[in-house]
Amino acid sequence: MKRTIKRAIIALDLQHVDVPGVVSFTRSIGKGLTGNTNLTAADIAKLPVAIADLLAAATTLESTRTARATAPSKAATRLESEQGSLLMEYLTNTATFIEGLANTKAAGDFTVAAAIITSVGFQLKKPSVRRTKGFTADSPAKTTAHLHVPPAVNNAVRLVQYSADSGKTYSLPIVVHGVDLFITGLKSGIDYLFQTAMSTPPAKKAKQTVTAGSEQLPWGDAVSCVIS
DSSP, X not given: OOOOOOOOXXXXXXXXXXXXXXXXXXXXXXXXXXTOTTSOHHHHHTOSSOHHHHHHHHHHHHHHHHHHHHSOOHHHHHHHHXXXXXXXXXXXXXXXXXXXXXXXXXXXXXXXXXXXXXXXXXXXXXXXXXXXXXXXXXXEETTEEEEEOOOOSTTOEEEEEEESSTTXXXXXXXXXXXXXXXXXXXXXXXXXXXXXXXXXXXXTTOOOOOOTTOOOOOOOOOEEEEOO
């Protein structure tokens, strides 16, 4: 069976961010690119926009905005719009380059690609969450996972495990009380797998008997979620 390689994708949604926010974001990207140990000098040389030019465009836009606020005019507004569009083009081209470079360097390892992207300062686009009979996962806050776990039936107990290494190893089972479980302290930028199982109790008043070596629970298909 052919294995599908998961690609790390940058989320660059700055359309509703004001000029100060875009300028601040640009400077954080410039800082993330400078001296980044994940990037070689050759990588930096291939950037579609030099770091100095990226930062200069941010400073120019900032100055134009300040001047327009002091002396409003149609010309100043038009100039600010043009400079803002240019800076957005610079950021988009830089994001496209870093995304491609990160995935190439990672050679199919999503975790490595994600680490390179976030080290520069970009955010990852969250993949659509696979659903397994109502079991879902998302990341509502930094280092946090939120799991919606279908309720167990007939007094059974729901358990959850998570893995940070593509399912090679899993955490100890977590007993779920209710249908919402929040797991904090996870690592940002890592694609975690979560799986659930249901421990069914013996019939009422029956003696519980377990055969040695058969303690493994039937875990369901895992759902994945990149942690913010």
